[in-house]
Amino acid sequence: MVADPTPQPTVVPVGDNPTPLWGMSAAERLRRMAAARKLVVADDTSGDVLLANLAFAFDPAWLPHLVARPGTVLTRDGVPVLAHVAAADRERVAAAMVADRPLDPAGLTVIAAEDEAGIFNESLRKRERPFAERLTPASVPAIERASYVGAYKGVTDLLTKYLWPEWALWLTRLCARAGISPNQVTGIGSALCIVATVAFWYGWFWSGLAIGLVFMVLDTVDGKLARCTITSSALGNAWDHGVDLVHPPFWWWAWATGCAAYGRPLTHDTFVAVIAAMLFGYVAQRLIEGAFIAKFGMHIHVWQRFDSRFRLVTARRNPNMVILFAGLLIARPDWGIVAVAGWTMLSLVVHLVRLVQAIAAKARGQRIVSWLA
Known part of the structure; x- marks a missing residue:
């Protein structure tokens, strides 16, 4: 009998952000990224979740990277941007996102977006450094350029x-x-x-x-x-x-x-x-x-x-x-x-x-x- 594949985490948006990026709201952009990876977006779930902080915009490459790594959090200046966590860690990680404060990483693996090492892209067989930046009206041109280059x-x-x-x-x-x-x-x-x-x-x-x-x-x-x-x-x-x-x-x-x-x-x-x-x-x-x-x-x-x-x-x-x-x-x-x-x-x-x-x-x-x- 073939074992069932590991269930995919549910993508949960945290917060709200009206700043448009490429003509999309942060929530719509997240929905499209999740749909492209066949991930479900929902607010109410009891299993593993992929929390996405809508105060930030991140490269779509981060999504599959964290999906494959339970217990991992992507941060920017210590603030969680994207987190693949179990139900037990959901509340404290989401709270740090909402409060816009650094996360206590106890029991979790942290990847800092500022890390020069970047990540390895399996499909392109190369190392790259995807972006993860705070999304504000002033930062839109720079983020769109980073998105375009990436x-x-x-x-x-x-x-x-x-x-x-x-x-x-x-x-x-x-x-x-x-x-x-x-x-x-x-x-x-x-x-x-x-x-x-x-x-x-x-x-x-x-x-x-x-x-x-x-x-x-x-x-x-x-x-x-x-x-x-x-x-x-x-x-x-x-x-x-x-x-x-x-x-x-x-x-x-x-x-x-x-x-x-x-x-x-x-x-x-x-x-x-x-x-x-x-x-x-x-x-x-x-x-x-x-x-x-x-x-x-x-x-x-x-x-x-x-x-x-x-x-x-x-x-x-x-x-x-x-x-x-x-x-x-x-x-x-x-x-x-x-x-x-x-x-x-x-x-x-x-x-x-x-x-x-x-x-x-x-x-x-x-x-x-x-x-x-």
């Missing part, structure tokens, strides 16, 4: 990391306050993606780049908005990732075709070679990344520091667009697409070498772990 903790490309974080933050705030859903942002972005493809096909490269830039920024915003407002859905995730996965080869094909309308046509042999290299390289790199995840349980770009740095420029859509932009600056979009094809094949070789090196290292008895852990 919404995506993986490694990424140079444009997403350096060019438009502030644009995307501003748009994410605007969408949250206007009640625009992540799927609506994805829908707008999908339409712009198609328009950019048409523009490339007809050689309208500057217009296509401008439209494509808006799409690429919105491609960041929809995911950030979903995570910050805790409205992620299976449909939205499939839609967003599906568009990301499918459209790049169509952009490269359209760009190569549009070179003729622009006045810089590729020869037939060059066109075939470019498209073949880009399609093969694109698919092969994705397969290598999938193989690495299947074999080692983490993404290839978080294995060693080199891999994370290479992710900044590897032949994905955004770095490739930088190459195409550079070619267009000198009125040679044909050189740009040829350069992208070459960079795609070179990136493929780098990924293949890294996969082989990881397999060889594991065969020698070396543990393959993320350098970010």
Whole structure:
């Protein structure tokens, strides 16, 4: 007979806080976080509880961390923020929350939010330091920024990391306050993606780049908005990732075709070679990344520091667009697409070498772990 799984604690909000965060009240934000983890929110319960102090806002990562650790309290300046406690400890912990005073930690394990050590995120295979801050009108901008930064903790490309974080933050705030859903942002972005493809096909490269830039920024915003407002859905995730996965080869094909309308046509042999290299390289790199995840349980770009740095420029859509932009600056979009094809094949070789090196290292008895852990 299989034993019953350990029952989940009931989430109990303590206090009230009218200060909105991402357009939500503290109570609504807590309800969404709990629902995302399939936790029940209730005031009246007799079993283990997860007390949540609504005077504070905390990173959603704290919720599963404490759910898995009965008898643990997260504090900020000694005041309990989140506590997974038995019924016997509920009253004294809740009292400290209501009185806004430090908790006597007798019999409980305390995690201070100020601790530089942070916690280990199992899904991302890295150590991070989630936020837990007092929620007041004055602190909202800082908390929203911390929430936004924490919404995506993986490694990424140079444009997403350096060019438009502030644009995307501003748009994410605007969408949250206007009640625009992540799927609506994805829908707008999908339409712009198609328009950019048409523009490339007809050689309208500057217009296509401008439209494509808006799409690429919105491609960041929809995911950030979903995570910050805790409205992620299976449909939205499939839609967003599906568009990301499918459209790049169509952009490269359209760009190569549009070179003729622009006045810089590729020869037939060059066109075939470019498209073949880009399609093969694109698919092969994705397969290598999938193989690495299947074999080692983490993404290839978080294995060693080199891999994370290479992710900044590897032949994905955004770095490739930088190459195409550079070619267009000198009125040679044909050189740009040829350069992208070459960079795609070179990136493929780098990924293949890294996969082989990881397999060889594991065969020698070396543990393959993320350098970010």
